[in-house]
Amino acid sequence: MAVCKERMSDLESGMATIIKVFHKYSGHKCILKKAELKALINNEMNHFVKKIKENDTLDALFTDLDQNGDQEIDFKEFIALIAMVTSACHDHFRVT
Numbered sequence: 001m002a003v004c005k006e007r008m009s010d011l012e013s014g015m016a017t018i019i020k021v022f023h024k025y026s027g028h029k030c031i032l033k034k035a036e037l038k039a040l041i042n043n044e045m046n047h048f049v050k051k052i053k054e055n056d057t058l059d060a061l062f063t064d065l066d067q068n069g070d071q072e073i074d075f076k077e078f079i080a081l082i083a084m085v086t087s088a089c090h091d092h093f094r095v096t
Contacts, residue, residue: 019075037058065080
């Protein structure tokens with residue numbers, strides 16, 4: 001489905017960006033290995049998530065996200081990370 005950017009809402013544009021960033025790191029295989037997940041988090045989420053420096057932290061996060069235990073993070077598993085971080089940051093961006 002071709003989408004015209006100038007007609008997208010802010011939410012739709014944000015969703016398209018999430019998809020593009022996932023594919024930037026996962027490539028055509030559409031999965032993230034640990035090193036790719038670490039690079040994505042450290043490069044693309046560094047204002048919301050503390051940089052991952054220790055392997056123990058990465059291992060724990062990867063295990064939590066890898067719901068089917070295949071040692072890869074697919075898009076649905078990645079979206080769980082996006083939802084968790086977005087939810088955690090909600091109060092910071094709440095407009096009163």
